[in-house]
Amino acid sequence: MSFRGIIRLSATISLLAVAFCHGQTTASCTYSTFKPPHGYVGANLNGVNDHTAMVGTVIYEPNPYSLYYYGLIRYSNGNMNVYNYPNAVQTFLTRQNYAGVTVGYFEDGVGQFHGMVKSGKHAVVVDYPAAGKPNTFLTGINQGGTIVGRYLTYVKEKPYFSGFERHNGKFSRIWYPNSTDTEPQAINGNGVVAGWYTDSPRNQGYTFFRGFLLHNGTYKELDDPQGRRALGTQLNDVNAVGVIAGNYVTSDSNGENQLNGFIYENGAFENLAYPGAISTAALGINDHKTVVGIARVPPSDSYTFIPFKAQCN
Numbered sequence: 001m002s003f004r005g006i007i008r009l010s011a012t013i014s015l016l017a018v019a020f021c022h023g024q025t026t027a028s029c030t031y032s033t034f035k036p037p038h039g040y041v042g043a044n045l046n047g048v049n050d051h052t053a054m055v056g057t058v059i060y061e062p063n064p065y066s067l068y069y070y071g072l073i074r075y076s077n078g079n080m081n082v083y084n085y086p087n088a089v090q091t092f093l094t095r096q097n098y099a100g101v102t103v104g105y106f107e108d109g110v111g112q113f114h115g116m117v118k119s120g121k122h123a124v125v126v127d128y129p130a131a132g133k134p135n136t137f138l139t140g141i142n143q144g145g146t147i148v149g150r151y152l153t154y155v156k157e158k159p160y161f162s163g164f165e166r167h168n169g170k171f172s173r174i175w176y177p178n179s180t181d182t183e184p185q186a187i188n189g190n191g192v193v194a195g196w197y198t199d200s201p202r203n204q205g206y207t208f209f210r211g212f213l214l215h216n217g218t219y220k221e222l223d224d225p226q227g228r229r230a231l232g233t234q235l236n237d238v239n240a241v242g243v244i245a246g247n248y249v250t251s252d253s254n255g256e257n258q259l260n261g262f263i264y265e266n267g268a269f270e271n272l273a274y275p276g277a278i279s280t281a282a283l284g285i286n287d288h289k290t291v292v293g294i295a296r297v298p299p300s301d302s303y304t305f306i307p308f309k310a311q312c313n
Helices: 003-011
Strands: 029-033 042-048 054-063 066-074 080-083 090-096 102-107 113-119 122-125 135-141 147-155 158-167 170-174 181-187 193-198 210-215 218-221 233-238 244-251 257-265 268-271 279-285 290-296 305-312
Touching (some): 042 066, 042 290, 042 305, 054 305, 066 102, 102 147, 113 147, 244 279, 257 279, 257 290
Parallel strands (some): 042 090, 042 279, 066 090, 090 135, 135 181, 158 181, 181 233, 210 233, 233 279
Antiparallel strands (some): 054 066, 054 090, 066 080, 090 102, 102 113, 102 135, 113 122, 135 147, 147 158, 158 170, 193 210, 193 233, 210 218, 233 244, 279 290
16 A cells, blocks of 8 residues: 555544444434535544534545545534645644644645644644654644644554654653554543554554553553454543543454444443444544544445534433
8 A cells, every 4th residue: 555545544544434233332422413515525523622613624526536635623603614734735633622722634745744733823833853754643632732643654664653742842752562553542631642552463464453541651451342352442532531432443344444433431331323324433522522423324335424423421
């Protein structure tokens, strides 16, 4: 797979979904969706703040042979704003904190990816300072402005993701011990980082994901039991009281990774199920237990995805 293909897969993994697997109780949630802005063929939600403003991407398809992603902000009143970093090929928004500061990443004209922080009309580049000009992806920001993300480097021509935290302008590496990839996805106001890692060998032919939490330098593994019987667990977001949104990973008949959403609270996992959907993927959660993500809806023979917001009890 080409570098661009690797990044496209990473950036759009939230568009992969799976048939609902029984065995865990289902969370009680009220679901809603919306249509993308005029001129765009689809939308995806990655994060939601405590004002219920949501961020993600919209899909622009100027012709059958071209596909681009631009950042999307959907405000609590339903208004939407599409954003592309100046001169970028495409832009992805991942999280927005209570103060309205948004993080994400963009692709430049030569295929390199850069982290970005947007506040109001202003945006700045934030790249991990490592040799080789690594590609940087910002994935989370908390109320105090601490950021987490990942950067891509190559070892013997093979790509590896390593995580980092940026606090008060200083970077520190996040690397789950003995992992081959570590990908932080979010950080809450208490400094708890949620994400996933893998220790799968590169020649294994498939990847097994393991969810992790990091707090005060201590790592803790957290896996959905359904994921342990399949391809593992990905933790995507954690709110101020420790409620987690994530997915357990399975494989479809074509061998592709597919995501199954859950909420983890008080030691228990509950599945998410958008009404009538074939599958539901959870990508973000706020302190009011509002979950956002993407659901796959019938017909089952096509990839029809819709963004959703779920208010869970």
